[in-house]
Amino acid sequence: MNGDQTDSSSFEDRAVALFSEWKTRYRALKKHAGPPQVFLAPPRGAGRAVPGPGGAQETPPAETELPPSDEPRARAKRVPRIWEIPEKLICPVIGTCLTISEVRKLARKHGAIPANASDFDGHVAVISLCKSRTPLAQDVQRVLDRKHVLWVGRFEKAKTPEDARDAWRAALERGEAAGALWGVVTSRVATSELWQEVYEDIHMFQHQIGAGARADLSRLRALEAEVAELKGQAKRARERADSELAARAMRIRFLEERVAELEANARDTENLQQRLDELASGQRVALLERALAAAEGEIADLTRKAARIEALEARLEDSRARQEDLYKALAQVEAERDALERLLGVSGECGTCGLKADCLDFGGRRLLCVGGRANLQAQYRALVERVGGVLAYHDGGREEAMARLPELLGQADAIICPVDCVSHAAYYQLKRYCKQADKPCVLLRSSGLGSFAEGLRRLAEGRTDIGPADRDDKTTSESEPVPSD
Numbered sequence: 001m002n003g004d005q006t007d008s009s010s011f012e013d014r015a016v017a018l019f020s021e022w023k024t025r026y027r028a029l030k031k032h033a034g035p036p037q038v039f040l041a042p043p044r045g046a047g048r049a050v051p052g053p054g055g056a057q058e059t060p061p062a063e064t065e066l067p068p069s070d071e072p073r074a075r076a077k078r079v080p081r082i083w084e085i086p087e088k089l090i091c092p093v094i095g096t097c098l099t100i101s102e103v104r105k106l107a108r109k110h111g112a113i114p115a116n117a118s119d120f121d122g123h124v125a126v127i128s129l130c131k132s133r134t135p136l137a138q139d140v141q142r143v144l145d146r147k148h149v150l151w152v153g154r155f156e157k158a159k160t161p162e163d164a165r166d167a168w169r170a171a172l173e174r175g176e177a178a179g180a181l182w183g184v185v186t187s188r189v190a191t192s193e194l195w196q197e198v199y200e201d202i203h204m205f206q207h208q209i210g211a212g213a214r215a216d217l218s219r220l221r222a223l224e225a226e227v228a229e230l231k232g233q234a235k236r237a238r239e240r241a242d243s244e245l246a247a248r249a250m251r252i253r254f255l256e257e258r259v260a261e262l263e264a265n266a267r268d269t270e271n272l273q274q275r276l277d278e279l280a281s282g283q284r285v286a287l288l289e290r291a292l293a294a295a296e297g298e299i300a301d302l303t304r305k306a307a308r309i310e311a312l313e314a315r316l317e318d319s320r321a322r323q324e325d326l327y328k329a330l331a332q333v334e335a336e337r338d339a340l341e342r343l344l345g346v347s348g349e350c351g352t353c354g355l356k357a358d359c360l361d362f363g364g365r366r367l368l369c370v371g372g373r374a375n376l377q378a379q380y381r382a383l384v385e386r387v388g389g390v391l392a393y394h395d396g397g398r399e400e401a402m403a404r405l406p407e408l409l410g411q412a413d414a415i416i417c418p419v420d421c422v423s424h425a426a427y428y429q430l431k432r433y434c435k436q437a438d439k440p441c442v443l444l445r446s447s448g449l450g451s452f453a454e455g456l457r458r459l460a461e462g463r464t465d466i467g468p469a470d471r472d473d474k475t476t477s478e479s480e481p482v483p484s485d
Helices: 009-033 071-075 087-095 102-108 119-129 135-149 149-155 161-173 177-185 192-278 282-344 374-386 402-412 422-435 449-461
Strands: 368-370 390-394 414-419 443-444
Touching: 071 374, 087 119, 087 135, 087 177, 087 449, 102 119, 102 135, 135 149, 149 161, 149 177, 161 177, 161 192, 177 192, 192 402, 192 422, 368 374, 368 402, 368 422, 374 390, 390 402, 390 414, 414 422, 414 449, 422 443
Parallel strands: 368 390, 368 414, 414 443
Antiparallel strands: none
């Protein structure tokens, strides 16, 4: 937050010249006024020796501030240096009025920190060496005076501590704390009370800056994510634009070739027109006109036939697609019919089902039918009992409560679900359960008896849509059906 810093070289030259002029004027005032009187106000502890009038060493009182009536007069003749301001102000001055790079540069220059020291180590080292008059403290003084020369000049105009306080508060409200902090702490009219107020203000201001920095960091992360998304969109847009440009370039080349061809045809047409004009015989022209009319009629007829052929070809493709769909539906119906016929024809000595055991026998396994037609419930149960199974039925959430479904799923050994008559909630619930419990499940495309019989056969053969994952002979249907309503 360096409000006084500018990149203009001419502005810096004028600022340096103005600072030199103030320095010369200060030296002239110092020469006429005699030896300065300096009153130091250390922030903590008492009994520290400081130079008094006449150069003698004196021990100031335990309090860190001068009497209000004498302090402005005593400080009016001298600008305090950084090692003369309260120690508690040195930390915010170094941290606010100088950048991290400037602090590291000064610390490295005077050998205060090693090359691999952290920013915090450099900050602490510079603060420690600025508490007394050291070469590093003098260098810091020069850097701050040069960097914030304009603010030093502004606070030089303050006649009373109230003027300096008002200027400081105004700069703080504008967010120009860096230069204003150095100007107010080195003001001739600064008092211990003003230093304390400045310390409290900059302390709270730094807390606000920290909170604002965290908010800015969150916004920065959001903006970085948005920038990344925008870059991705821009990249995709650029790729689409490149593709479109390539297609347009190909189209332009094609059109150029076509234009060249048409221009050649136009030249041939002009030559033919000249030849026609040269024909003086009206009979030949009439013959050519009749031939041309016949050719135009033939062309129009061929155009109509071509359009009709294209329409017939499109209809033929549609018919072939419908025929293939009908073949698939017919094969499904025949399979369901055969399964139902075989199931209805099962007897004690059945040998036509093709299974290893030569018959469908569920051996008392408990099957659960979720969905299907409620009016076929009795037929479903008869078919299951015919092959030695026990059927439990749930209408898939149409009229029965969904709360019963988990209990029935847990009691069943296998599940059959006609997806054309089941709710979405029941369908997805049994699907999740079968996958988690590794329980076999067959999904039927329709709720007819033939489809149900085919489902029993698939379940007996192990051709399940959802089943145990550890069975090597497990197969699934080509496309898993989903509920239609």
